[in-house]
Amino acid sequence: MTHKLTYCPSNRVNGVFDVGLFSSILPYKDGYIGACRSGSTSLDDMVDVLYFDEDFRLLKQNSVTGGEDPRCFYYNDTPYALTWKPQGAGGSNNFIYKLINLKTEEVTILKIEGVAETPVSRLGKNWIPLVKENCLFLVVTVDPELIVFKCDVSTGNCTWHTPYREDLPITISRGGTCCLFDEERGVYFGLGHRTYDCHNHQPYLYTISEDLQNRTIGPDLLPSVKGVHDPLSLFKKDGKYFSSVAFFPIQAGDTMEGHSDLYEVNLI
Numbered sequence: 001m002t003h004k005l006t007y008c009p010s011n012r013v014n015g016v017f018d019v020g021l022f023s024s025i026l027p028y029k030d031g032y033i034g035a036c037r038s039g040s041t042s043l044d045d046m047v048d049v050l051y052f053d054e055d056f057r058l059l060k061q062n063s064v065t066g067g068e069d070p071r072c073f074y075y076n077d078t079p080y081a082l083t084w085k086p087q088g089a090g091g092s093n094n095f096i097y098k099l100i101n102l103k104t105e106e107v108t109i110l111k112i113e114g115v116a117e118t119p120v121s122r123l124g125k126n127w128i129p130l131v132k133e134n135c136l137f138l139v140v141t142v143d144p145e146l147i148v149f150k151c152d153v154s155t156g157n158c159t160w161h162t163p164y165r166e167d168l169p170i171t172i173s174r175g176g177t178c179c180l181f182d183e184e185r186g187v188y189f190g191l192g193h194r195t196y197d198c199h200n201h202q203p204y205l206y207t208i209s210e211d212l213q214n215r216t217i218g219p220d221l222l223p224s225v226k227g228v229h230d231p232l233s234l235f236k237k238d239g240k241y242f243s244s245v246a247f248f249p250i251q252a253g254d255t256m257e258g259h260s261d262l263y264e265v266n267l268i
Contacts, residue, residue, distance in 0.1 A: 006036065047064055068083060070100070108154075244263075
């Protein structure tokens with residue numbers, strides 16, 4: 001099952017997308033809440049909070065903070081988004097990592113233990129939110145190894161759950177959605193994307209053991225479908241799992257159109 005959430009038409013006005021890119025949602029009250037990246041895929045892009053009714057009609061859109069490609073997740077029943085804002089010369093050196101409380105629109109800057117500056121080459125950007133025993137963990141990488149830190153949501157202070165490494169290994173198998181715990185299988189699972197190149201991202205499924213010590217990496221889910229497919233949110237509703245996935249025919253900075261779809265996720 002798929003349902004198109006938003007569509008960015010080819011006739012952009014002054015280069016700015018209609019509604020926004022990378023839209024993702026979570027169930028909220030009688031409808032849905034979510035976030036998107038608004039702007040023209042420049043360093044000035046903002047993260048907007050989105051409100052949809054139960055039929056996925058957009059009701060309201062509030063611009064909140066500078067950032068990119070938000071990932072939506074629940075932390076102890078409160079909807080949040082994880083985002084990052086490039087800083088420095090050319091905008092690609094250091095990143096500011098942020099949590100957005102989608103309910104209150106409050107923004108918390110994350111501070112990483114032992115890392116005064118946060119270049120993307122050291123910490124990456126496709127982190128994976130995971131809630132265990134009412135604590136928020138952020139998985140930095142799943143491949144070739146699990147690297148995780150624990151986040152105090154109220155202060156933004158993040159401490160290393162696994163040993164800190166300056167030479168962070170970042171492969172093409174990257175994060176995407178949050179991780180959810182599946183009771184039947186006894187594992188956390190999520191959807192990430194493999195970056196083969198800037199125009200080819202393929203979604204895949206991975207699992208993480210309950211003790212956060214081991215992981216498995218699955219194959220590409222859409223190997224014959226070209227384009228950029230970025231999973232963004234993952235939630236359970238009425239006993240079924242769903243994921244928001246953004247799609248662009250070519251990389252977001254060059255495309256003239258894009259959309260986000262809601263997929264049902266079937267675990268076999």
